[in-house]
Amino acid sequence: MSNTKYNIPNVWELCFLSVPIIVPLAVYMFEKCCSNKYRKLNSKVVLITGASSGLGETLAHEFYSHGCALILTGRSNTELERVKSDLLSRSDVKNVNKPCTLVLDLIDQATIEGVSQKVLGVFGRVDILINNAGISYRGRAEVTTAEVDYQVMLVNYFGQIALTKAILPSMIHHKSGHIVAISSVQGKIAIPFRSAYTASKHALQAFFDTLRAEIARHKVKVTVISPGYIQTNLSLNALTGNGSKYGIMDESTMDGYSAEYVAQRIVEAVVNNEQEIIIAPFYARLAIGLRYIWPRVYFWIMKCRAERQAGQKM
Ligand SMILES: NC(=O)c1ccc[n+]([C@@H]2O[C@H](COP(=O)([O-])OP(=O)(O)OC[C@H]3O[C@@H](n4cnc5c(N)ncnc54)[C@H](OP(=O)(O)O)[C@@H]3O)[C@@H](O)[C@H]2O)c1
Ligand SMILES: *[C@@H]1O[C@H](CO)[C@@H](O)[C@H](O)[C@H]1NC(C)=O
Numbered sequence: 001m002s003n004t005k006y007n008i009p010n011v012w013e014l015c016f017l018s019v020p021i022i023v024p025l026a027v028y029m030f031e032k033c034c035s036n037k038y039r040k041l042n043s044k045v046v047l048i049t050g051a052s053s054g055l056g057e058t059l060a061h062e063f064y065s066h067g068c069a070l071i072l073t074g075r076s077n078t079e080l081e082r083v084k085s086d087l088l089s090r091s092d093v094k095n096v097n098k099p100c101t102l103v104l105d106l107i108d109q110a111t112i113e114g115v116s117q118k119v120l121g122v123f124g125r126v127d128i129l130i131n132n133a134g135i136s137y138r139g140r141a142e143v144t145t146a147e148v149d150y151q152v153m154l155v156n157y158f159g160q161i162a163l164t165k166a167i168l169p170s171m172i173h174h175k176s177g178h179i180v181a182i183s184s185v186q187g188k189i190a191i192p193f194r195s196a197y198t199a200s201k202h203a204l205q206a207f208f209d210t211l212r213a214e215i216a217r218h219k220v221k222v223t224v225i226s227p228g229y230i231q232t233n234l235s236l237n238a239l240t241g242n243g244s245k246y247g248i249m250d251e252s253t254m255d256g257y258s259a260e261y262v263a264q265r266i267v268e269a270v271v272n273n274e275q276e277i278i279i280a281p282f283y284a285r286l287a288i289g290l291r292y293i294w295p296r297v298y299f300w301i302m303k304c305r306a307e308r309q310a311g312q313k314m
């Protein structure tokens, strides 16, 4: 009788015995919970331009999976609605913030201010602005119409900065906010037959480098993203020198990074407050270095590249 009494541990003994298990487990869970840096994205208001396809669409999925309240913008309402319903039908994500869609054509500069006021009126603020929309270009500079030069610059540069300036006062007022500019490796180095595109991305990089310094004292952050090729429809949608659609899926684009990989890196950069990131293979990084350290060699390589490509459809 007394034996069994001593063999079965009582409640207090059980508690005491479990201490070495429960305490480390609790510490581990607490640590995991609090150190999950993505948690700070929960319910943040994120406005994404060009959310109707490619990288923008994938970014929408990434931010949505971290609990963000999304504002998806682009020209095509049908595509935006498709992205929205794709997001809502994700069974693996619990997000109480329903995404909202808004048609915004960045070429139409006059509407940008009004759309921004509407957004701020409804949501009260934008925590993270992702300037992602963009259009590419393929052509020889000397035969490219001024119209195409303007159009690329309007979407990739003037549209982005107009939207940024429309949202910025509210960020400054709240003393918080994060502006992300999706530039390109071509915002760092220029390659042949991309004059309008590479010029627009260089301009974007310069503008946001300036802005970063100016608004740091207001606690508003700027991140510039410079990716190499990504598997999207960018080259299909590119303009040629006469304004027609290029309509070809480039091999370089097809062999590029997956949009998922790039989107994950971008979200990570936002969470870590990185000022700029280059998402590119070694040869592209080497080219960026070469352009500044030994420009003569870089220019020679580009001349050879242009000669090689001159005959073919670029
Ligand atoms: N793919 C690459 O290899 C690569 C490499 C480096 C950087 N990037 C950059 O990544 C960004 C996203 O491009 P992507 O690769 O995802 O190409 P994409 O699939 O062609 O997406 C471009 C997006 O921009 C939007 N857009 C185009 N013109 C617009 C306008 N006038 N007003 C508003 N939105 C407009 C499009 O939406 P609507 O058609 O609905 O307007 C679309 O959602 C661009 O800034 C691009 O320069 C891409
Ligand atoms: C590219 O365009 C095609 C046809 O419009 C579409 O089905 C496809 O989903 C697009 N791809 C991306 C990555 O956006």
Ligand SMILES: *[C@@H]1O[C@H](CO)[C@@H](O)[C@H](O)[C@H]1NC(C)=O
Residues within 6 Å of the ligand: 240, 241, 242, 243, 244
């Ligand atoms: C525009 O340029 C493309 C490629 O450069 C060419 O195939 C097309 O015929 C041109 N269109 C017009 C209307 O000139």
